[in-house]
Amino acid sequence: MKKCFYVTTAKWTIDEYHRMIAAGILDDRRMELLKGEIVEIFAEGEPHAYFSSEAGEYLIQLLGNRATVRPSKPITLPNNSEPEPDIAVVKRLGREYLEHHPYPENIFWLIEYSDSSLDKDLQIKTKVYAEVDIPEYWVVNLRKRQVIVFPDPQDGEYASKITLTTGTIYPQAFPDLAIPVSSIVNIYK
Template sequence: MRDGVALAAEVASRGQYRFTAEEFRRMPEAEMPPGHARVELIEGVVVPMAPTLPDHYSVIYLLEGRLREALEPRLKVRSHAPVQLGQYTQAAPDISVITPRQDGYRYRLPGADDILLLVEVAESALSCNRHDKVPLYALHGIREFWLIGIAERQALVLRDPVDGAFRSERAICFGGFLEPLVAPGLRIPFEEFL
């Protein structure tokens, strides 16, 4: 699969049309790439998402449950729900932790200011997520991003976005703990979900 950020830059440099997030939401399913049940909009380009396997869903289910247990109702934990990052991106992270709203985001998607943590689970952390989502999320100022690589059996914890890059990157593996910034004192043992 092509790197979505690089593809978007290529499209923009050639002057090709970039979809806005609003146009993307109005797009009928018939206009989506064939054979791809799940797509997201990355910098104006419709990008197919990789298929998910049982171990992928298992990690999401276990980690989402642990985050919900610790954070709700003070914060909201969602899985496979879209977020809007700027005018040209509607991403679909595996897990998002967002600030709650009275309207439940009925009239708009959560944006960068609402997002406290994003989590992506990948068969390999070295996959396109590493080259695609990391710079995208940093560019849009996502405060904390966890990239969990199933093959590597590790999580990359990325924080402190500045100028399209995260200044802090830490690898967590067996014996380590994930400690979200939004919940000081919460320590999730890595072994609980992978």
């Protein structure tokens, strides 16, 4: 008779994750918490680092005092997730961020630059962000030089998906802003 073994993954809360960080357990590794699971963050290749840095600087200039652009910093979500999106465009809460990372209600939109992390960003993170009603999520597919825009979270999923290689994006939070796709993925082509 064959024995069946079941594997159960240990789930972590945000508080437990923070205690591990404070204790130095994760010091030598780049990690993020996604739905209670600690996931390693892929190393950034040169294109990833270049495009996310340039787009971050562009958005800082474009948005001015209307929002804060946080590059590669944690956000805290109520589904036991604390991801570190490449760019988080958030409300300007100043010193309040000394007490906590941005919560969903503080976030205008998120951007992930993806090459080796494309599957994770399109499948796992899309669900993580939609579940907590992040209003807008952009995935920049570096392989195809395209921006995939996910607006309108509904019932734990995004209602639509728009794939752009050219043209202009008007973020939901700032519909008066015209952001050329080239400023996000084909910077100084």
